[in-house]
Amino acid sequence: MTRVEEKFKKLGIDNAPGQEGLQAEEKLELRGEKLEGEFVDFSHGDVDAHPPIPGSLERFIESYKAGGKQAYSEYRGHKFIREKVAKNIEDFTGVKIDPNDNIIITPGTQGALFLAMSSLIAADDKVAILEPDYFDNRKLAEFLEADIYPIQLDYLNAPSGSSGIDFNALENAFKDGVRVFLFTNPGNPTGAVYSKKELEEIARLARKYEVTLLADELYSRQIFDGREYHHMINEDVDFDKLITIMGPSKTESMSGFRLGIAYGSKQIIDRMEKLQAIVSLRAPGYNQAMLDLWFDEPEGWLEDRIRAHQEIRDDLVAKFRSVEGVKIRPTEGGSYIFPKLPKLDVSIGDFVKILRAHANVIVTVGTEFGPQFDDCIRLNFSQDPKKASDAVDRIVEMIERYRSK
Amino acid sequence: MTRVEEKFKKLGIDNAPGQEGLQAEEKLELRGEKLEGEFVDFSHGDVDAHPPIPGSLERFIESYKAGGKQAYSEYRGHKFIREKVAKNIEDFTGVKIDPNDNIIITPGTQGALFLAMSSLIAADDKVAILEPDYFDNRKLAEFLEADIYPIQLDYLNAPSGSSGIDFNALENAFKDGVRVFLFTNPGNPTGAVYSKKELEEIARLARKYEVTLLADELYSRQIFDGREYHHMINEDVDFDKLITIMGPSKTESMSGFRLGIAYGSKQIIDRMEKLQAIVSLRAPGYNQAMLDLWFDEPEGWLEDRIRAHQEIRDDLVAKFRSVEGVKIRPTEGGSYIFPKLPKLDVSIGDFVKILRAHANVIVTVGTEFGPQFDDCIRLNFSQDPKKASDAVDRIVEMIERYRSK
Known part of the structure; x- marks a missing residue:
């Protein structure tokens, strides 16, 4: 293998946020009925729910x-x-x-x-x-x-x-x-x-x-x-x-x-x-x-945006905390939560694919952040509050379906 | 010197098109009066003279x-x-x-x-x-x-x-x-x-x-x-x-x-x-x-654009050709001419700076394209035809002022 081949071999993107479309279709072990509900892509923020700076x-x-x-x-x-x-x-x-x-x-x-x-x-x-x-x-x-x-x-x-x-x-x-x-x-x-x-x-x-x-x-x-x-x-x-x-x-x-x-x-x-x-x-x-426009937003705009995100954080963190075996640190800054899940019957990679196929939710797999985070998922909660809340309910339901006994 | 220092040492941009503002002010040998006339920046095209695709x-x-x-x-x-x-x-x-x-x-x-x-x-x-x-x-x-x-x-x-x-x-x-x-x-x-x-x-x-x-x-x-x-x-x-x-x-x-x-x-x-x-x-x-919009421009738009540029080319090439000792190849495609100048009393780097300071014209120095092109200048002629024509008159005048006897 040449040096340039080596370099690119290490550089994977198929599991990166927003690249889920590249993942090969695989046979997943789908349990129960598909959880319907409005699709939420937690891999990045929703600029329709939280639009760009006015003007x-x-x-x-x-x-x-x-x-x-x-x-x-x-x-x-x-x-x-x-x-x-x-x-x-x-x-x-x-x-x-x-x-x-x-x-x-x-x-x-x-x-x-x-x-x-x-x-x-x-x-x-x-x-x-x-x-x-x-x-x-x-x-x-x-x-x-x-x-x-x-x-x-x-x-x-x-x-x-x-x-x-x-x-x-x-x-x-x-x-x-x-x-x-x-x-x-x-x-x-x-x-x-x-x-x-x-x-x-x-x-x-x-x-x-x-x-x-x-x-x-x-x-x-x-x-x-x-x-x-x-x-x-x-x-x-x-x-x-x-x-x-x-x-x-x-x-x-x-x-x-x-x-x-x-x-x-x-x-x-x-x-x-x-x-x-x-x-x-x-x-x-x-x-x-x-x-x-940056740092020059209308008065109160930034405060409102922070408040809106803090409320979403509170809701989603509370939902994850209510699940036995989940560990989560409440976000102090930014739009991410990184819950650590209880032991599941499937790998974290498969679980993320199952969420996408069977629960209308995209999250980012923890192993993108280090190989040891093979029981974590990342969510960008800059989303519509109601849709995000419902989507986390579906994630919680899926955790229960796949929880190791 | 570390390897990363070595890499950046080689990477010069001060003479690159559009970066002329970075050049240190220097003592230039200015001959004659400043040639006034509308400023033309031949380092890149003028999108005001040739605007983006309609729509x-x-x-x-x-x-x-x-x-x-x-x-x-x-x-x-x-x-x-x-x-x-x-x-x-x-x-x-x-x-x-x-x-x-x-x-x-x-x-x-x-x-x-x-x-x-x-x-x-x-x-x-x-x-x-x-x-x-x-x-x-x-x-x-x-x-x-x-x-x-x-x-x-x-x-x-x-x-x-x-x-x-x-x-x-x-x-x-x-x-x-x-x-x-x-x-x-x-x-x-x-x-x-x-x-x-x-x-x-x-x-x-x-x-x-x-x-x-x-x-x-x-x-x-x-x-x-x-x-x-x-x-x-x-x-x-x-x-x-x-x-x-x-x-x-x-x-x-x-x-x-x-x-x-x-x-x-x-x-x-x-x-x-x-x-x-x-x-x-x-x-x-x-x-x-x-x-x-690309490849889907209004009918005739591309043909008009090509015709307009061909006319500018014809004008500028003829002007350079009329100068003793200048060698130039008429452009077959694209918006560049690369005239080779006769021997001058100043280096090509200084000549380009003199053009900027004393003739209201920016061109790109030939040595950007290889060290041997130390008698060439590059012009992007996607410009207003009249302004470009006048600017080349000024360049020609400056060639005469600095021509080696």
Whole structure:
């Protein structure tokens, strides 16, 4: 097998969210009648139930009508938009962001993650990632042929407001030569928010061992229960060794426009732009204008959105908690729950396929987040509240049908 | 220097089209008065002079209003759009394209190029590219740490309707273990169209040495003088070892939407999708709908666009030809001219900066296309005819001012 064949062999997507259509039809052991009910796809949010920022379409039309000066931009994005976003990120974090040097506009936050990782890692470089954490973190590290140090998150037993990161393992990894540490806060799929103390400890270790930090704070505007949220950039870190990624695809439902940003280290941003030039040139010129609306939503809009999601969380978490043997951590930030199911008669992969075929529900299989999560499913609960609630009732019914006696 | 530092050191963008704002201010030797006149940026086309396909905005609005089912797609793009595009590509090439297996929608044709190259090449793999050819071909190969075999195109001396590819060098490269050959037809920056005989020879060599072909046919709808155009896919090639890339960014002025496609080998498309999943997830969901308009333009629209560009070509080529010592090949397809200038008192890099500072004109420096093109400039002539004509007058005047005696 050639090296490029090896790389792609590791890169599976058939179980990734939204790719379920690729799964081969198989013989599944279907128990009982099909559970009817309105189809819910928990693999991503429902932008019909929670629409994009008001004024999106109008802003796009204006952008298109501006013609050539909007269609093309520098690879790092239109300067006038970088200026606006940098100002908003400054207000959000309290940290000075130079629009020329410290920010880049990317095709989605996924684009920012790819560019940042590729700017920091070459083959055989040592990288620490968390388990569980956003599934593409591992895939990206594998594709870049990195030497991966997985660090466990004891998210189920950690106190609320901390992620449960295993700092002994992290320090050992850093000691062993890890150059880059990537983590998602609030956590995906855990919904855990990192404590101030945890971030301080990450900063201390990163300084001590000269590790570059990649903080994925995609969901940092959607924090529940009025709790505190702390940005990595506010800790005592080396500014040149930190890059933070974010975007309006989730809380703000703007995923269809494919926009993200990265901010922080000039050196890393410069590399990311160089790479963007050969990956996709730029985020779509017209679409970039949508970032004008971000952080500038109508008064009360964000609060309403957070409240709506918190209510859905409360409902779904309560339903899962009522099931014997299910373990679940209530989401502190973001739109995910990651219930751990009791022992079933079928594999988690088959259970997820059965849910799709027999209960009109799509969820993401836990093993996407680490091989050990073979009894977990992830749900994005940014859905219509009633449909989501009914769909979780169907999942609960299916758990009972397949529960091991 | 670490390996990742090495990779990025090679990846320069400051002289790339559209990035001129990044160039450091320097002391230039400015001769005579500044040449006033309306600013023209020949680094890319002017979508105000040649607007996107009629109905673009209306189609986007419809797409946005369709909501969630349009915002998200499989990584390879919406199935219903792949079906439509596959049908159009079938009509265009006469070759059967399965919308499920043989086509992927990407963020621009640049996205398709990146995904295809990355799907075929790992470090130390041998790759043949042409000189001159699209500047990112070399950058991509370098970034992937490939072993590059540059093949010369004698485009200035080749007969019209052939590219002037050096087949001896190409066969020697293939013999030496080259696995992938990438080329642009019509050529960028040469504007040369490959002859049927040249394509047959490429096909024969590729079969003989089991080389995978990557054909960039971005400009294949914009062929001048009613000449014949031949697609690589129509030659006697191994279908599994050919990928063709294309998109509506150029002739159709849709660059601001960032849409491209690749069609061909199922194996390569599958890999490209796996990679897309970690690079940017998908081409923007709403934007994908714009591909509905592609190949389905109002009657006569494409013919008018080609005629308009042919007229601009005729005007600009005649102007350059009138200058002593300038060599230029008239464009056969696409929107580029690549005049070779007489000896100047300043370097080509400085001359390009002088044009910007002192003649209100941006052009792309020839060395982006190979170090040996240090007396060439590239112009994208998809511009307002009058403004472009005046701007070339200014370039001609500047050539005279800096001509070596």
